[in-house]
Amino acid sequence: MFSFFKQKLGKQETPETPPQPAEESQAVEVSATPAPLESPEPAPAPVEPSAPLQVAQPQDKPRLSWAERLKAGLAKTRNALGKNLAGLFGGGQIDEDLYEELETVLLTADMGVDATGHLLKNVRDRVSLKGLKDSQELKGALKESLNELIGPLEVPLSLGEHKPFVLMVAGVNGAGKTTSIGKLAKYFQSQGKSVLLAAGDTFRAAAREQLVVWGERNGVQVIAQDSGDAAAVAFDAVNAARARGVDVVIVDTAGRLPTQLHLMEEIKKVKRVVQKADPTGPHEVMLVLDANTGQNAVNQVKAFDDALGLTGLVLTKLDGTAKGGVIAAIAKQRAVPVRFVGVGEGIDDLRPFVAADYVDALFD
Amino acid sequence: MLENLSGRLGGVVKTLRGNARLTEANIQDTLREVRMALLEADVALPVVKQFVADIKVRALGQEVIGSLTPGQALIGVVYEELTKLMGAQNDALNLAAVPPAVVLMAGLQGAGKTTTSGKLAKRLKEEQRKKVLLVSTDVYRPAAIEQLKTLAEQLEIEWFPSDVSQKPVDIAQAALDYAKRHFHEVLIVDTAGRLAIDEAMMAEIKALHAAVKPVETLFVVDAMQGQDAVNTAQAFNETLPLTGVVLTKMDGDARGGAALSVRHITGKPIKFLGVGEKLTGLEPFHPDRMASRILGMGDVLSLIEDVQKTVDEAEALKMMKKVKSGKGFDLEDFKAQIQQMKKMGGMSALLDKLPGMGQLGDIANSQASDKAVARIEGIINSMTPAERRKPELLKASRKRRIAAGAGVSVQEVNRLLNQFEQTQKMMKQFSKGGMAKLMRGMKGMLPGM
Numbered sequence: 001m002f003s004f005f006k007q008k009l010g011k012q013e014t015p016e017t018p019p020q021p022a023e024e025s026q027a028v029e030v031s032a033t034p035a036p037l038e039s040p041e042p043a044p045a046p047v048e049p050s051a052p053l054q055v056a057q058p059q060d061k062p063r064l065s066w067a068e069r070l071k072a073g074l075a076k077t078r079n080a081l082g083k084n085l086a087g088l089f090g091g092g093q094i095d096e097d098l099y100e101e102l103e104t105v106l107l108t109a110d111m112g113v114d115a116t117g118h119l120l121k122n123v124r125d126r127v128s129l130k131g132l133k134d135s136q137e138l139k140g141a142l143k144e145s146l147n148e149l150i151g152p153l154e155v156p157l158s159l160g161e162h163k164p165f166v167l168m169v170a171g172v173n174g175a176g177k178t179t180s181i182g183k184l185a186k187y188f189q190s191q192g193k194s195v196l197l198a199a200g201d202t203f204r205a206a207a208r209e210q211l212v213v214w215g216e217r218n219g220v221q222v223i224a225q226d227s228g229d230a231a232a233v234a235f236d237a238v239n240a241a242r243a244r245g246v247d248v249v250i251v252d253t254a255g256r257l258p259t260q261l262h263l264m265e266e267i268k269k270v271k272r273v274v275q276k277a278d279p280t281g282p283h284e285v286m287l288v289l290d291a292n293t294g295q296n297a298v299n300q301v302k303a304f305d306d307a308l309g310l311t312g313l314v315l316t317k318l319d320g321t322a323k324g325g326v327i328a329a330i331a332k333q334r335a336v337p338v339r340f341v342g343v344g345e346g347i348d349d350l351r352p353f354v355a356a357d358y359v360d361a362l363f364d
Numbered sequence: 365m366l367e368n369l370s371g372r373l374g375g376v377v378k379t380l381r382g383n384a385r386l387t388e389a390n391i392q393d394t395l396r397e398v399r400m401a402l403l404e405a406d407v408a409l410p411v412v413k414q415f416v417a418d419i420k421v422r423a424l425g426q427e428v429i430g431s432l433t434p435g436q437a438l439i440g441v442v443y444e445e446l447t448k449l450m451g452a453q454n455d456a457l458n459l460a461a462v463p464p465a466v467v468l469m470a471g472l473q474g475a476g477k478t479t480t481s482g483k484l485a486k487r488l489k490e491e492q493r494k495k496v497l498l499v500s501t502d503v504y505r506p507a508a509i510e511q512l513k514t515l516a517e518q519l520e521i522e523w524f525p526s527d528v529s530q531k532p533v534d535i536a537q538a539a540l541d542y543a544k545r546h547f548h549e550v551l552i553v554d555t556a557g558r559l560a561i562d563e564a565m566m567a568e569i570k571a572l573h574a575a576v577k578p579v580e581t582l583f584v585v586d587a588m589q590g591q592d593a594v595n596t597a598q599a600f601n602e603t604l605p606l607t608g609v610v611l612t613k614m615d616g617d618a619r620g621g622a623a624l625s626v627r628h629i630t631g632k633p634i635k636f637l638g639v640g641e642k643l644t645g646l647e648p649f650h651p652d653r654m655a656s657r658i659l660g661m662g663d664v665l666s667l668i669e670d671v672q673k674t675v676d677e678a679e680a681l682k683m684m685k686k687v688k689s690g691k692g693f694d695l696e697d698f699k700a701q702i703q704q705m706k707k708m709g710g711m712s713a714l715l716d717k718l719p720g721m722g723q724l725g726d727i728a729n730s731q732a733s734d735k736a737v738a739r740i741e742g743i744i745n746s747m748t749p750a751e752r753r754k755p756e757l758l759k760a761s762r763k764r765r766i767a768a769g770a771g772v773s774v775q776e777v778n779r780l781l782n783q784f785e786q787t788q789k790m791m792k793q794f795s796k797g798g799m800a801k802l803m804r805g806m807k808g809m810l811p812g813m
Contacts, residue, residue, distance in 0.1 A: 108409050110590040113400050173613060173641065174474025174586065179505075203641065205482075205514035206507040213506035257616035260640075290474060294406030294590025296618035317473065320559040322592035345473075345504070 094127060094138055102142065109325030109362065112295050115332045119145050139363060146359045149328055154355040155337035157284060157312060164196070164241035164249045166274055166281035168234070169314075170267055170304055171288035173255030176316035178207060180288050180342055181250050182214035183350035184314075187340075189218065190348075193247035198237030199224035200270060203254040211252055217347065221246075230254065230266065231273035238277035251282070258303030268307055286312045286339065291324035298326065301334050315353070316342035323362060386426045386438060394438045395420060398659075405658045407621035408594040411628045419445055443655055449624065450651030455608065455633035457488075461579040464497070464543040464551040468576065469610075470569055470600060471584035473557030476612035478508065480584050480638050481554040482515035483646035488550055489521060497548040499524040499539035501532035501572065502556035512554055519643060522548070532556070532568060536576045553578070560599030570603055582635065584610045585626050593622040597629040606630055611649070612638030619658050693788055695752040699744040702737055739772065743780050746770040755781060 099120060106116040122145040123138065132141060159165045167184070171177045178201065185195045197215050199222055201207035208224045215222035221244075223237040234251045241249040253270060256263035274282050285308045289297050304310055315324050318341050327338055338353040395416055402412045423441045459465040467484065469477045481498060488494040498516045500523075502508035509526055516523035524539040536553050543551040553576055558565035573581065583606045585593065600606060609630065611623050614637045623634060634654075639645040744752060746769030751757050758766070758781065760774075767774045 104409055107403055108591045110406075110592070113403050172588070172616065173479075174476055176474055182506075204511070205478075205518070206511035209510045210505070210507035217506075255641075257613060259615060259617050290586075290588075292472060292586065292590060292592055292596075293588045294593075294618070294621065295404055296406070296588040296616065297590075299617055317559075320472070320592065321561055321595045322590065326590065 094132065094135055098135055098138065099124070102138070106325065106328075109323040110294050110297075110329075111325040112298070112329035115149070115325075115328040118332060119149065119328070122148070143359050143363055146328065146362075147355060150331045150338075150358070151355045152335060153313075153327060153331050153338045154353055155312075155339070156352050157339045159193070159248065160283065162280060162283045164238065164246050164278070165283050166238055166241075166249050166251065166278055167284040167286060168251045168253070168271060168274060168282040168308075169286050169288060170253050170308060170310075171255060172257050172290075172300060173204075175255065175288040175290045175293075176314075176342060177201070177255060177288045178210050178214065178252055179345070180314050180316055180340070180350065181211065181252050182218060183342065183347055184250055184340070185214070185218045185220045185248075186347045187350055188248045189220070194245075195220045195248045195250065196237055196241045196244070196246040197222045198233050198249060198251040200230040200233050200252045201254040202228045202230050202233065207252075207254065231270045234270050235273050235277045238274060238281065242278070258300060258307075264303070264307050271308055284311050284339075285309060286314055287336070288314045288316055289324075289326075291315050291318045291326075292320065292322040293326060295326065295329060298329050298333050301330050301336055305334060305336060310336045312337050312339035314338075314340045314342060314350075318342060319344045319349070325362075386423045386441075388420075388424060391420070391423055391438045398439070398442050401659055402621060402624075405619035405621035406588075406590045406593070406625075407658065408591050408625040408628075410594060411625050414628075415445070415449070415624075439659075443659065446624070446655035446658065447652045450627060450649075450654050451633045455635050455649070457580055457635060458607070459488075459492075459494070459550060459579060463547070463549045464540065465549065465580070466540065466576045466578040467550060467552045467580045467582060468569075468573060468578035468604075469552065469554050469582050469584055470604060470606075471557060472559065472586070472589075472596060473505075475557060475584045475586045476610075476638055477557065477584045478502070478511050478515065478554050479641060480582075480610050480612060480636075480646070481512065481552050482519060482521075483638065483643055484636070485516070485521045485550075485552055486519050486643050487646050489519070494549045495522075495547065496550045496552060497522050497524055497539065497543045497546075498552050498554070499535060500526055500554045501535045502554060503528040503530065503532060503535075504556045508554075508556065515643070533571050533575050536572050540576050551576070560596045560603075566599070566603045573604055578607075580607045581605060582608050582610050583626070583630070583632070584612060584638075585622055587611050587613050587620040587622060587637075588616060588618040589622040591625075593625040594629050597626040601630040601632070606632045608633050608635035610634075610636045610638060610646075614647075615639045615645070620654060621658055623654055624658055695744055695747065695755055695784060696749070698784055698787065699741060699752070702741050702744075739770075739776070740780055740783075742770040743767075743772060743777055755784060 102123070103116055103120055106119055107113070111119070119142070123141050126132070126141040126144065127138065130137075130141075132138060169177050169181055169184075181197060185197060188195050195218070197211055197220055199208040199211045201211070202225075212222050212224060214220075223233060223240055225233050225236065227233070230253055237249050237251060240246075251270070251274065253267055254263070256267065258264060271282060271285070287301060287304045287310050289300065293300070301310065301313070313327075313330070313336050315327060315338055318324055324341075330336065340350050341353050341358070343349045343351060398419070399412055399416050402415065403409065407415075419438075419442055422445065423438050426437065426441065457467070459467075469481050471477050478500070481500075485496045485498050489496050498512055498521055500509045500512040502512075503526070509528065513523055513525075524535075524542055526535040526539075532555070539551060539553070542548075553572070555569055555572065556565070558569065560566065581604050583597065583600050583604075585597070589596070609623075609626055609632055611620065611626075611634055614620065626632075627634060634649045634651075637647045637649055639647055743766060746766045747758075751762065751766075758777075763774050763777045767777050770777075
């Protein structure tokens, strides 16, 4: 979805930039952009002077760039989804065929049988209640239903009074945890917060290195250990953050499938040990979900919520053709707030989730 | 979903008992359930639609075998078709090329390409004694090259060093040269994850393919992937001449509908399943297992097979008569039941043979553990035939002998006898038609099993 944004952005601002997810290309993009170099705020820079260039980018025109990106990203979603929709809402009578088309659209967006049934029923009720006749009006009704369903998921992350604010990140293998952490660090920095990363993925080959590289790019300190104990790393990180007066600690964990019970026990331990270092923490337990995931995402949310008590979700990889409609199923079965959406591999491609934008992007 | 589907089928079954042929009318409900099951398993909608339509054509007019209901018979057809669609069993890698045979890995971000590369290298090295070279062309994700290097070191497999400042095509070519000069038999080229709509990246992998001319181009797919699997698979298939598919993260509880979508769209065989993050976790693909996983109804399927194969209808009838008369149900029958149960993989299947008892299956299955069943069998085996026929013979000294023979305590023998008595009582109640009492009896008996 976000790639939609990217495309548009590319066309309008940096026509020569290939939409590459590459870090390298990212850097190139930055310098190629007529960026008000480090103009307003080297705010996040105090920690590391290497950051200003990249930091400047997201802050250039955060609103515009974000909206543009979102639209561009969703344009792709629309292309796949929208082909149906163009005909669907093109006008004419509301009939059973139309409802079936609608069902198709929702199912193909990964919303699942349950949520799709719910939405369709809801739309039918609206249609009969308001006496809607035109298929164009049906679109409005569907948007309303969808907004009603996923609207409650829009709860922005607030750091509150905690210092350090301890954020723990969990997820299945390959969901994009480490990449999201890099982006989160960037996000907090752009708000003037100092960040510390804990390299808690002690299992996958080179996971620690991946986080360290991210840390270097962001000018963020990373706590890593040679030991294989994620809980120990987290403990050290929280203590280090307190000692150094850091605002936010982000604890990375290894990817795990909820069926691997011993690993689920291990992550529970990480949480317990974090609580030892800071009895009020962790203040946020975030599950990273790949937008490509189908109905299994619901299982993931349930399993991790049961184990850890989730407080938020991050939906990544919305820059592809996947629509992440599974959040509708999640809203229905285990409503955990969606804090952020990931729309690209660039370091600033992580945005707070706005339900209305998401719905608009799906249908406009 | 399993509970769902079986439960729903149970409902459908009740209304349709006694039909001899599959007709449009009597399979409609089941077809809808199948559609739902496939969608819940993340099979892409276009694929589901076509599949269900095909099934309908194939199923109409089919005879309903034995004691199956039309719904069950249809599921049998669905399963067969699904298995067939999944392709030939265990399509191995084709490495018949002038060495080095190049294997190119492609897929989305986070699909598991690098881990799969390592697993594949290990498999080739250990099972086929190949000299393997690994190379990463992922210059984008931080530490991706490092990850492959670490894997290679763990596996003691040679890897070709690359650097993020290089171009992927250059890296691949250099690795190929190196492999040729050092007589490597297989070169596995790991690539960066890419979105199918990212034209620049897709062009890059096309160039990579042209540069190294792989004999195998494997598309790595996350078993958890949803509806978008069709779009991704199509785009990759159009860009690259794929030769096979690897389905990863199969140790999760995803039903893996993506397998069917990808298979349907690309027509390429699924060659391996990735199971777990340990480097041994790469398994050959079994279409039948995948089919039942996608349908989420292993039990229902095995029941259908049982009816078709295992159970001797005549014997089942004999047992039914015995049960109905409420007489002559002895330990020998008890044991025979247990053995049949084992043959059919669970008590629920057995209960299904008794009319109207299918609904009890869940309770029974969850509570009767295999171990306990094996124990019971052992105890009965330690009895003489006479004792089995007349359990009232069993007094203290015989019980001690049996306990010693089965390697259990006397208490356990007593417990078994109690259970048997309860079952006997239950059978009598059943013969008197007291269904409600029977249910109560069942619940009392099962926890001990």
